[in-house]
Amino acid sequence: MNPDIGHDSPHPAPRALEAAFVTELAAVRPGLSGAYADALPPARAAVLGRLWRALLYEPLPGVAVRDGRRGGAGLRDGRVLSGPPRLPHDIGTPEDRPTVRLDGRAYAHPAELLAAIGMPGAAGLTAELDHSVASLALSLAGAADAGVVGTGEADRSLAYFEQSVIDGHPYHPCCRSRPGFSVADQLAYGPEHRPVVGVDLVAVPADRCRVAGKWPARLRDGDRLLLPVHPWQSRQVLPGLGHQPFAAGAIRARPLMSVRTFAPLAGGPHLKTALTMRMTSQVRDISAGGVTNSAPLSALLSDVVGRLDGRLGITRNLAAASAVVDGAPSADLAALLRESPSDAARLRAGETVVPVAALTARPADGGPPLIRSLLAAAEARWNTVDWLASFARSLLPPMLRLLSWGVALAAHGQNLLVVLDEEARPCRFVYRDLADVRVSPARLAHHGFTVPPLGGKVIGDDPALLRGKLFGHLIGTILGSLVSALAEGDRNTETRLWAAVAAAARRAYDDLPATGENRADRAALFGAELPVKALTLMRLEGTPPGDLWASLPNPLA
Incomplete structure (x- = not known):
């Protein structure tokens, strides 16, 4: 424990990793040093707020009693935690500088x-929290330095909105943990720093690759496939696999929110690359199953979504490939070519496609979330409740119908994008990253869909898992963060916003057949508790692999 943290001094001395970042920053970008120092307190506060939410709502070991509305928790050993009241959907503001007390002793650093x-x-x-704070401070400082590039249409590009998400997952305390990246790497590859990255190409004989879909001619060299590879992966991982770049920096592209997915400057499909490091909860490689499933899963979902009313589209997987290393497909040397959301959205004049995470993101100067700026620019054509009601009426019917048919989308802020017209009206939606969906062969077959051979975790008939996958992301993340961003802490406004969402959900279910499955799904959506991923619990050593869940008070109940 840091001895400088006392009963009346919640301002921690610099942690070792923060000091290391300061030293490296002085060498690679000295002009950011002052901004980095200024960004450390808000970065600590942002990560602490996420950790405090977890302590109040997740089933963490050693925590016996939790009361989020009053801001308190009791540990099994008798010690008491106290801090600001917090509801599960709260995402905080730049003014929030929470202090959490453990038996009266104040802490303002999450790792401490x-x-x-x-x-x-x-x-x-604890180490990941240190990295999350240090990296988030760098993100805040670097994003402010990068500023706004261009005006007008350039500011409405998908890449611009993607790179406007500075502080990562709104509820995960490891929101900016990038333990394999140095400061120089973060400045070179972190999307919030708005870089242009040269994606490498690695040549692998076609007979030593597993391929799904049709690999394009432009990414071939004779009988070899040219696999797009993240430059960090080329430097840190490929030498151990016996590979080196065929063409370094061959594809100029902008990194998107996930860090390892790129939008080429020349347009065309997005490039999803392997990045063998843990960010938030997952190592960002591309499994052999993900490559194998990519084409048939894309075809299945294209068929299913194509039978909706046009309010939801998906980004198709166009091709995927992994190199065979030591006799098996390598998750560390693989790539996926995915349709751009801008192409999948089939944008009309005046329309813009925006990741929902960008709507709740704040600029580096701490100004209002993007959605509030967009509504203000619409010259009072919308109030917040009417806008969210319109959003929910467009989103919930296709999502709930897909669940009825047997498809549960992991619709969180990164995977779900909304098409807005010139007045910020939600028109329709686009879903990307098909690897995280769940499909029920039994439900799909009942509704006349032929399910191709699929392997791995995408297959499952358990209705509780299907509901958790959809409801946890849709209500717990998407709509929760929007309610918080639109209400800005006004609990009365939040109540009205949730009522608008509930009304849209009831109407969507009223339009579905009253089957036993639909009635059970509906009851779960309006139940007293809502299943969401226990994001912090999943990062503890010794916990089972895969998704772990927490039950939160359901705002729709």
Whole structure:
């Protein structure tokens, strides 16, 4: 524990990693040093707020009693945590500088607090919190330095909106943890720094690749496939696999929110590359199953979504490939070519496609979330409740109908994009990253769909898992973060916003057949509790692999 943190001094001394970042920053970008120092307190506060939410709502070991509305928790050993009241959907504001007290002692650094709690299996998570704070401070400083590039149409490009998301997942305390990236790497590859990255190409004989779909001629060299590879992966991982770039920096592209997916400057499909490091909860490689499933899953979902009313589209997987290393497809040397959301959205004049995460993101100067700026620019044509009601009426019917048919989309802020017209009206939606969906062969077959051979975790008939996949992301993340961003802490406004969402959900279910499955799905959506991923619990050592869940009070109940 840091001895400089006392009862009346919640301002922590610099942690070792923060100091290391300061030293490296002085060498590679000295002009950012002052901004980085200024960004450390808000970065600590943002990550602490996410950790405090987890302590109040997730089933973490050693926490016996939780009361989010009053801002308190009791540990099994008798110690008491106290801090600001927080509801599960709160995403905080730049003015929020929470202090959490453990038996009266104040903490303002999340890693210091978690270390003091002494939670079982939390050593790795404590280190990740340190990295999340240090990296988020760099993101805040670098984004402010990058500023706004261009005006007019350039500001409405998909890449611009993607790169406007500075602080990552709104509820994950490891929101900016990038433990494999140096400061120089983050400045070179972090989307919030608005770089242009040269994506490498690695040549692999076609007979030593597993391929799904039709690999394009432009990414071939004779009998070899040219696999797009993240330059960090080329430097850190490929030498151990016995490979080196065929063409370094061959494709100029902008990194998108996921860091390892790129939008080529020349247009065309987006490039999803392997990046063998853990960010938030996952190592960002591309599994053999993901390559194998990519084409048949894309075809299935294109068929299913094509039978909707046009309010939801998907980005198709166009091709995928992985190199065979030591006799098996390598998750570290693989790539997927995915239709651009801008192409999948079939934009009309005046329309813009925006990731929902960008709507709730704040600019580096701490101004209002993008959605509030868009509504203000619409010259009072919308109030917040009417806008969210329109959003929910467009989104919930296709999502709930897909669940009825047997498809549960992981519709969180990165995967779901909304098409807005010139007045910020939600027109329709686009979903991307098909690897994280769940499909029920039984439900799909009942509704006349032929399910191709698919492997891995995408297959499952358990209705609880299907509902958790959809409802946890849709209500717990998408709509929760929008309610928080639109209400800006006004609880009365939040109540009206949730009522608008509930009305849209009831109407969507009224339009579905009253089958037993639909009635059960509806009851779960309006139940007392809502299943959401236990994001912090999943990062503790010794917990089972895969998704773990928390039950939160349901704002639609």
